[in-house]
Amino acid sequence: MTDIVTIPYIEGDGAGDDIWHASKEVLEESVQKAYGGKKRIKWISLLAGEKALAKTGELLPEETLQTVKAHQVAIKGPLTTPVGGGFRSVNVYLRQIFDLYVCMRPIRFLPGLPSPLKKPEHVNFIIFRENTEDLYKGIEWRAESKESLIFLTFLREKMGVSLTDDTGVGVKPISRTGTARFTRWVLDYAIKNNRKAVTVVHKGNIMKYTEGAFREWAYEVARGYADKLTFSGEKDKILFNDRIADNMFLQVILRPEDYDILLCPNLNGDYLSDACAALIGGLGVAPGANFGDNVAIFEPTHGSAPKYAGKDLSNPTSFLLCGAMLFRHINLEKAADILEYAIEETVGNKIVTYDLARQMDNVRPVRCSEYGEVIKKRIEQRA
Numbered sequence: 001m002t003d004i005v006t007i008p009y010i011e012g013d014g015a016g017d018d019i020w021h022a023s024k025e026v027l028e029e030s031v032q033k034a035y036g037g038k039k040r041i042k043w044i045s046l047l048a049g050e051k052a053l054a055k056t057g058e059l060l061p062e063e064t065l066q067t068v069k070a071h072q073v074a075i076k077g078p079l080t081t082p083v084g085g086g087f088r089s090v091n092v093y094l095r096q097i098f099d100l101y102v103c104m105r106p107i108r109f110l111p112g113l114p115s116p117l118k119k120p121e122h123v124n125f126i127i128f129r130e131n132t133e134d135l136y137k138g139i140e141w142r143a144e145s146k147e148s149l150i151f152l153t154f155l156r157e158k159m160g161v162s163l164t165d166d167t168g169v170g171v172k173p174i175s176r177t178g179t180a181r182f183t184r185w186v187l188d189y190a191i192k193n194n195r196k197a198v199t200v201v202h203k204g205n206i207m208k209y210t211e212g213a214f215r216e217w218a219y220e221v222a223r224g225y226a227d228k229l230t231f232s233g234e235k236d237k238i239l240f241n242d243r244i245a246d247n248m249f250l251q252v253i254l255r256p257e258d259y260d261i262l263l264c265p266n267l268n269g270d271y272l273s274d275a276c277a278a279l280i281g282g283l284g285v286a287p288g289a290n291f292g293d294n295v296a297i298f299e300p301t302h303g304s305a306p307k308y309a310g311k312d313l314s315n316p317t318s319f320l321l322c323g324a325m326l327f328r329h330i331n332l333e334k335a336a337d338i339l340e341y342a343i344e345e346t347v348g349n350k351i352v353t354y355d356l357a358r359q360m361d362n363v364r365p366v367r368c369s370e371y372g373e374v375i376k377k378r379i380e381q382r383a
Contacts, residue, residue: 001038005031005330007065008044012054012077013051015314015368016120019077022316025151026339027323029379034334044071048088049079049304059090065097074297075326077319078304092138094297097132100290101178102185103129103271104325112348113281114359122257123279128189129269130182131290133174134210136266140170150202174210174265177365185291186263187221190238191228197260198222200242201268214265224296245272252276273301282303284315284355285347289329298322298330312367315353316344320375342378346371 004189011020079090082142087225094100109115109123115154117123124335143147151169151204155161163169197342200219204212222229224324230237243251245268252259252272256279264272277286283302290297300318308314320343327336347356350363351374366374 003035003039005039005332006042006044007069007326008046008071008074010046010064010074010076011051011078012050012147012304013049013080013182013309014078014306015308015311016077016079016304017313018308018310018314018368019300019316019319022368023319023323024317026320026342026372026376029376030323030327030335030339030342031217031332031383033379034332034338039332039335046074048076048094060093062099068098068295068297072295073326073330074295075319075322076297076299078300080300080304080306089208091299092136093375095290098290098292098297099132100292100294100295100297101130101132101182102291103131103269103288104291105129105269105286105288106296106321106325107273107276107280107286109280110188110285110344110347112344112350112352113285114280114356115279117253117256117279120279123252123276125252125256125259125262125276126195127262127264127269127273127276128182128186129264129273130174130214130266132266133178134266135170135172136270137171137173141168142248143168170208172207174214176213176217179214180221183221183263186261187225187229187238190261191225195238195239195260197239197258199248199259199262200240201245201248201262201264201272202242203268205244211245211265211268218242218263248272249275252279277301281359282315283318284353285317285321285339287318287325289322289325296326298329312369313354314368315355316368316372317353318346338379338382342375342382345378346375 008346011017031039031041044067046067048060048064052061107123107125109120148169152163200215202211202215204215204255228238229240231240258298277283284302288299288301300322305314324336324339351366353371354365357363
C-alpha cells in the first residue's frame with residue numbers, strides 16, 4: 001500500500017514556473033527512491049502573487065490560506081514585490097498571517113561551487129532571522145503625507161525631536177515577547193541538532209532600545225538554558241555570544257569556521273543571508289524556511305527574476321534544497337539525504353546553470369530543465 005504525502009505548493013512568479021517544472025519530478029523521484037515506491041507525493045496547486053491577482057483579483061486568495069493552514073506545510077517559489085510602490089510583500093504577509101516568526105537560512109558550501117573565499121569549505125552555518133517584527137512590520141508613512149505630518153508633529157511637540165516636514169518616517173518595533181519566543185525556538189533547535197555555538201547579531205551600540213534590547217532579551221532567555229549553554233567556552237556545552245552587526249559581516253568572510261548559528265533581528269538577518277549567499281555561489285543555491293507554531297513554509301532566498309521568466313535559465317538548486325528541508329520537517333530524512341547527495345554530485349561535476357558557470361572557468365552552463373534532468377537521473381541510478 002502506498003503512503004500518500006500531500007504537499008501544497010505555490011509555483012511563484014517570474015522564473016518560478018521554470019524552477020518548478022525542473023524540480024517537481026526531482027522531488028518526486030527522491031521520495032520514490034528513498035522508500036521503494038511505498039511513499040508518493042501528491043501536490044496541491046495554490047495561487048499567490050501576480051498569478052493569483054490575474055486569475056482571482058486577490059494576491060492571496062482565501063482558498064490558498066485555508067489550504068496551507070489545513071496541511072500546516074507548503075513549499076513556494078518566489079513572489080514578486082514591486083520596489084517603492086504597489087502592494088506590500090506577499091512573502092512578508094504570509095509570514096505575518098501564519099505567525100511564522102522563525103526564518104531559517106542555511107549557508108553551506110558545496111564542493112564545486114564558485115566562491116570568493118580562499119577556503120570556502122569552512123562556510124557551514126545557519127542564519128536564523130526573527131520574521132515578524134522590526135522594520136518588516138511595515139509601519140511607515142510617505143514624506144509629506146497626512147500621516148507622516150501627524151507623526152512628525154507628535155515627535156516635535158511631545159518628544160522634543162524636530163525633523164523637517166519632508167521626512168518619510170518608519171517605526172522599528174522589537175519586543176521582549178517576540179525576541180524571547182524566537183530565541184527559545186532557535187536554542188531548542190541548536191540543542192536538538194547538536195550545534196556548537198549561537199551568536200546574537202545586533203547593532204545595539206547605536207539602536208540601544210531595539211537591537212540592544214534584542215541582545216539583552218536573548219541573553220535573558222539563554223541564561224535559562226544554563227545546563228546546555230556556556231557563555232565562557234566551557235566544554236561540552238553550546239557557546240552563546242554576540243557580535244555587532246557590521247563586525248559580523250567581516251567575521252563571516254575572514255573567520256566563517258568560528259560561527260555556527262547566527263541569531264538575528266529581522267533586517268540584519270535579511271542583509272546577512274544575502275551577503276553570505278555570495279560566499280557559496282549566490283542566491284541560486286541558498287534555501288530558506290519559515291516556521292511558526294502551527295505552519296511551516298519553505299521558499300528559496302532569491303527573488304522572482306521576471307526578466308528570466310520562460311527562458312529556462314534560472315537555477316533551481318535553492319528550491320530543491322528547500323525541498324530537502326521540507327522533507328526533513330515531515331520526517332522524510334532518507335529522501336532529503338538522497339536529494340542533497342544528488343545535488344552535491346551534480347555540482348561537484350561542474351554541471352551548473354548560468355549564474356554559477358559565469359563565475360567559473362571553462363564551464364558550459366546547462367539549462368534549468370537540463371539541470372533538473374541530470375539530478376533526477378542521478379537519483380534513479382543510485383544504488
